[in-house]
Amino acid sequence: MKRICVLITALLSIFLFTGISVFAETLSNEEFNWSFNPSKNQQPATTEPHYEALIEKYGGLYIGETSEKELYLTFDNGYENGYTAKILDVLKEKNIPATFFVTGHYLKEEEELITRMIEEGHIVGNHSFHHPSLPKVSDERLEKEIKSLEQAYEEQTGRNDMIYLRPPRGTFSERTLAKTSEMGYTNVFWSLAYKDWETDQQKGPDYAYDKIMSRIHPGAVMLLHSVSSDNAEALPRVIDELEKQGYTFKSLDEWRIKQEMLFQ
Structure with missing residues (x-):
């Protein structure tokens, strides 16, 4: 005894x-690679049942309310390729909110664009400082990756409102979801994306438009990469057509407030 x-x-x-x-x-630290199953005719995308169970368990998000024609527009910003300013111009003109997930490199190198994002009402999210696969690093390294970006953001902007995390490389485990949730973050995955990040494989704005529109559905969390010239060119047409179809664009903060009200 x-x-x-x-x-x-x-x-x-x-x-x-x-x-x-x-x-x-x-x-468990079994590493998973996020994936979703796109469907046709504006039916909601799905994912693996065990992925969905883990995301729900740790308060994450990959799809919104599928009974509402609401959309959540998000961009991954690992580095700047000259198109973010144009994207911001379009969002400002059309009064559309978005979330930009940034890395340490982007935060340091693109201070003017970060300032624009904030001043124009967008959310800046955490994409880790160095973009490692979180299941492959220790708890100590994971915390450093997230906290160092958060602290740099606060020092640079004077704000401490970084609460959304896009797991780097789309990889995750139960351990990483639990750890980042414990740190106060909401893990944000996606239910709409296409292969848009290869800058030497761009196929034109019509291709981007068709890909996005073929996968759209109520509640979609849309992932686009800001390095894509196709996305920058197609975005005005995408927004106009979706609004014509009765969709509205919401911010992640609006989703979070809804969740808090449900559990009150």
């Missing part, structure tokens, strides 16, 4: 002095 008490005391000491949960090690 005495030996058991000594063991419990030792475990509690680890928890108290290191801040590491003694139960965290029991969570």
